[in-house]
Amino acid sequence: MNPAVHARPLFIALGLLLLLALWLSLALGPVSLPLQETLQAALRLLGLPLSGAGLEQAELILGQIRLPRTLLGLAVGAVLALSGVAMQGLFRNPLADPGLIGVSSGAALGAALAIVFGARLGGLPEAFAPYLLSACAFAGGLGVTTLVYRFGRRNGQTSVATMLLAGIALTALSGAAIGLFTYLADDTTLRTLTFWNLGSLNGASYARLWPLLIVTIAVALWLPRRAKALNALLLGESEARHLGFAVERLKRELVFCTALGVGAAVAAAGMIGFIGLVVPHLVRLLAGPDHRVLLPASALAGASLLLLADLVARLVMAPAELPIGIITALIGAPFFLYLLMRGRS
């Protein structure tokens, strides 16, 4: 299959798109800052001793609100898209999404536990309490994914098909548990749960950012090293093995990277759908299935798309905010349908 777009122009275009998304995400918001003030505030953040009327406010909005939020969006978008590529490669199916191995439902289960029962714990140390939700979501995602992987193992082999089915079963089980918590929850907890399930980059702060940034950088550096192995896996497992790739180790690494990446993203920003499914698919349509291009291009496209979606989320209802999951689904689903129809004709 010949790619519609060659790698170099694709990377240039996606790089420019990401720069544009980054700039818009920093420059636009419910508080309208003049371009000059934004630039001056940015220079001040870099340490230049500028002063002027209203600059302190601008610096605060840029440095404490928009920049952490933009970095969060960048990391979440990139890591969700990368995990999507890893899953579609592992299952050799372009319709696979990180939810298949249970990481999303596990994270949702952990979050529901934290939201519904967190208040009853009470005696948590002050420093840990704000991180309870994130920690539980991350642990839940990792835990359920580990279970799914264990179910897939037999005689030292990992059966991808068994993993898929185990993932479906455990997702259903988590869904039942979440349903039970929903039933037990009171009105306010219920609303918190609902909002969490729709995701948001709201309230991003540097303190919550760095675990996700580290995970994202690790995943973004690690997965492209396995691009050739992923390409070989497209031919089939035994073919890849005969070509000299350590398939079992590859599968383990893919599952681990996805659990880590999606777990951290969900812990930081709640559930954000469609990025992990649509972005790799879209990039594959444009650039073909070569993972050496697909992986970095998906990371760039995922980050751009999430930043633009977040821009819509915070501008369209200002001064209130829409949950970002609504926007990604609202843009992602029709676009996906369009791609399907176009591919058929």
Next chain:
Amino acid sequence: MRLDLRLASFCAALLFSHAALADEPLPQRWVSAGGSLSEWVVALGGEDRLIGVDTTSQHPASLRALPSIGYQRQLAAEGILSLRPDLLLGSEEMGPPPVLEQLRSAGVRIEVLPSKPDLASLERSLRRMGELLGTPESASRVFADYRQRLERQRQWIADAQRSQKAPGVLLMLGHADSAPLAAGKDTAAAWLIEQAGGRNLTDHDGYKALSAETLMVLDPEVVIYADRTQKGAIDPQALLKRNPALAATRAARDGRLLALDPTLLVGGLGPRVPDGLAVLSAAFYPSAQALTAEAAR
């Protein structure tokens, strides 16, 4: 002697100027996150200070014209900053904490007021709002009046209970056409029923769907429907046709089906609670002479 007087007046002046310095300028641009808080701001005469409210602030209707800052637990820092507020008023439920932190560092004053349904919390909230509005006397007058009305209400119920037993009451929340949820024992609805002199019949927590059989076993004497879509009085014929199980209860036989504005059930003691209680008690104790809003004052 003269020197003493001068010294005294100097001291007094010093004291005064000190007091004046301690007084920060009153906040002029208010954002309120919390239904009953917004309602109280309006009741205390501060509606012109409000420049934004959250989605739970639905009363009075004029508040809905103000910019909405979203749900009180999901506030967005930059959105609120774009309104250039001096003050953000909210209950303990307001959040998330990182957003409040961002707002605080941007120089927005944040007042967290208690929202528990007890008079001590209300007194503290009203006093604080009065100080912030610059009208502490009128706020304490409003509170005294409020307390007095609730006290009369209690008295009236005690009198009425001498001739009539407290009725068993069930409050159903939600659309009467679908399966409504029954208010459990720990809810604001149960609190309201008990304050109005009724006996809440349920013993579950929160709001849960009730099976038709349970409804017949509980056999309430009064059923209250708190339905957002309901405008005005309930049409009992239509209601009973859709909920056959209800028809077997005493409430339906005696025609004691009431409508209640569901916004009374959120956010603690709002300004409309005494009126709502008076209406409920009048329906709970039909033989006693109704305590009208005028007579209660």
